[in-house]
Amino acid sequence: MSRTRAALLVALAAAGLAAGGCGNPSFDRRIDQGGRGVGEACTRASDCRSGLCLSRVCAASIPAGACSPSGRRPAIALGAVAGPAERPADVPDPPCALPVNTAVIGPVQERGTHVPGDEVSFDVPPGTTGFTLYLQEVDGTAPEAVDWPGAGPAANAPFPQLVLDAGGARFYDDAASPPIVDGSRDYSQWLLFYAGVIPAAGAVTIPNTTTALDRVRSDGQLAPGAWRFTLNDLAAACTTTAGCTGGSTAGRYDVKVVTRAGPLLSTGTLDLEIYLVSSDPAHPEYTAANAAADPSTNATAAQFRRLVDGLQSLFARAGVCLGTVTFHDVPDWARTELSTPSIDDSGPCSELARLFRLAVPRNAVHLFLVDELTTSASGSGGTVVGLDGSIPGPSGVPGGVNSGAAVVLADLGAEAAPGACSPASPFSVAACGTDVVSYIAAHEAGHWLGLYHTTEATGTALDPLADTPGCPCGTCRPASSPLPCGSALLSAPQCAGGSGCGGGDNLMFWQIDPSVARGTLTPQQGEVVRLNPAVR
Ligand SMILES: [Zn+2]
Numbered sequence: 001m002s003r004t005r006a007a008l009l010v011a012l013a014a015a016g017l018a019a020g021g022c023g024n025p026s027f028d029r030r031i032d033q034g035g036r037g038v039g040e041a042c043t044r045a046s047d048c049r050s051g052l053c054l055s056r057v058c059a060a061s062i063p064a065g066a067c068s069p070s071g072r073r074p075a076i077a078l079g080a081v082a083g084p085a086e087r088p089a090d091v092p093d094p095p096c097a098l099p100v101n102t103a104v105i106g107p108v109q110e111r112g113t114h115v116p117g118d119e120v121s122f123d124v125p126p127g128t129t130g131f132t133l134y135l136q137e138v139d140g141t142a143p144e145a146v147d148w149p150g151a152g153p154a155a156n157a158p159f160p161q162l163v164l165d166a167g168g169a170r171f172y173d174d175a176a177s178p179p180i181v182d183g184s185r186d187y188s189q190w191l192l193f194y195a196g197v198i199p200a201a202g203a204v205t206i207p208n209t210t211t212a213l214d215r216v217r218s219d220g221q222l223a224p225g226a227w228r229f230t231l232n233d234l235a236a237a238c239t240t241t242a243g244c245t246g247g248s249t250a251g252r253y254d255v256k257v258v259t260r261a262g263p264l265l266s267t268g269t270l271d272l273e274i275y276l277v278s279s280d281p282a283h284p285e286y287t288a289a290n291a292a293a294d295p296s297t298n299a300t301a302a303q304f305r306r307l308v309d310g311l312q313s314l315f316a317r318a319g320v321c322l323g324t325v326t327f328h329d330v331p332d333w334a335r336t337e338l339s340t341p342s343i344d345d346s347g348p349c350s351e352l353a354r355l356f357r358l359a360v361p362r363n364a365v366h367l368f369l370v371d372e373l374t375t376s377a378s379g380s381g382g383t384v385v386g387l388d389g390s391i392p393g394p395s396g397v398p399g400g401v402n403s404g405a406a407v408v409l410a411d412l413g414a415e416a417a418p419g420a421c422s423p424a425s426p427f428s429v430a431a432c433g434t435d436v437v438s439y440i441a442a443h444e445a446g447h448w449l450g451l452y453h454t455t456e457a458t459g460t461a462l463d464p465l466a467d468t469p470g471c472p473c474g475t476c477r478p479a480s481s482p483l484p485c486g487s488a489l490l491s492a493p494q495c496a497g498g499s500g501c502g503g504g505d506n507l508m509f510w511q512i513d514p515s516v517a518r519g520t521l522t523p524q525q526g527e528v529v530r531l532n533p534a535v536r
Pocket residue numbers: 007008009010443447453509510
């Protein structure tokens with residue numbers, strides 16, 4: 001588990017502009033590996049010439065799903081106002097005691113309330129291809145942060161210390177160290193990557209690494225039977241760590257487990273809930289009614305239609321069909337108080353958490369469009385234009401402190417040249433601000449669905465997927481850089497292609513630079529997304 005808040009920022013660089021490409025996903029494998037042909041038995045992908053083993057048989061491609069994202073125009077709906085009409089009284093903070101949220105998807109296993117150190121068992125039925133552990137603080141029992149030696153204030157994140165599969169084999173050990181490849185930590189060889197960075201809540205979704213994807217594909221399921229995990233939080237770990245202050249073993253957490261059945265398919269369907277949280281006096285027209293109006297007669301509706309179509313074109317690369325995109329207003333009090341939320345506080349009573357708790361009780365990705373994300377931190381690397389409540393998001397358990405992603409909508413409708421955002425103009429983050437908002441929103445939704453930055457900003461941590469291009473600091477930091485690895489930031493142009501320095505074009509790069517951003521997604525990124533419980 002990462003001890004620092006990372007992996008969450010998208011920065012928008014002020015840079016030259018270029019058009020983005022567009023294409024359909026291909027999930028056919030390209031790498032010749034083992035010697036076995038299609039139809040022959042296998043145990044892992046490396047046995048097969050196709051590089052793909054499905055349920056112990058070498059295959060040419062992943063079976064087709066029920067929908068086709070190519071050229072799709074998602075349905076847009078007008079939803080109810082989200083959140084209480086009257087401003088609720090402030091929750092005393094500390095302790096910021098909040099109710100536990102209920103699951104709106106099934107099957108859910110309610111595992112009750114547990115404390116750090118408890119071993120919690122749950123059932124993985126035959127045919128299960130993924131599961132999520134949901135951890136929610138109960139009654140404000142846990143401190144928000146501890147002072148971790150060498151790291152300073154650190155959010156008291158709950159996390160699984162140890163996960164054992166049905167055979168008793170170690171699936172995840174938080175105390176282990178990953179292999180170092182070219183100066184970067186490489187988690188693709190692990191079965192689970194988890195980085196809890198906020199207090200009070202966490203969602204741990206499996207599979208999210210190359211090795212776990214291979215296991216799920218090749219076995220056709222996760223090992224069925226009784227799995228176990230040991231609950232921990234940073235405050236409890238602090239009590240046994242020399243030099244750490246602020247520790248506590250008082251935290252209590254509600255544990256839910258949602259399992260996902262069914263095979264991996266080439267496409268899947270995702271619903272979006274989009275909340276308009278603008279109080280910009282220049283844009284009173286940013287209402288859900290306008291967003292859902294007829295785009296042929298309403299200019300605001302036309303831009304929101306373009307926003308949704310742009311999201312679909314980006315998600316098509318992950319094999320995702322957007323089902324229904326529902327726009328919501330929030331009550332006036334929320335629009336006034338939360339349209340420029342501070343991102344400096346990650347606590348359960350922070351402005352971001354209050355915003356995310358407005359989410360309606362539906363299984364979807366919940367995107368909150370705000371005017372600005374404010375911070376007292378210096379703007380190294382660009383302006384923060386998007387932030388997730390957590391990675392991954394709590395799919396199917398909405399209304400919690402991490403139940404959303406915030407996206408800045410300030411660029412909506414801005415045109416580099418007249419007509420760049422008109423219906424006839426192609427998708428371009430270089431030319432059309434609405435497409436920039438689509439790009440940010442797709443990136444944040446990617447985080448919600450389990451994707452990390454292909455390479456973190458300092459180039460010292462890679463995502464847990466082997467087919468995403470890396471940009472490791474040891475190779476890619478310019479020799480002229482005055483800063484050492486760990487301090488230097490690797491920009492998108494520095495990670496834009498050759499010599500083992502890639503990923504700047506990927507949707508999940510940490511920085512959007514229109515000169516290189518293409519919204520690329522790899523086959524494994526698509527698989528992680530489609531196995532998330534929010535995708536059906
Ligand atoms: Zn990001």
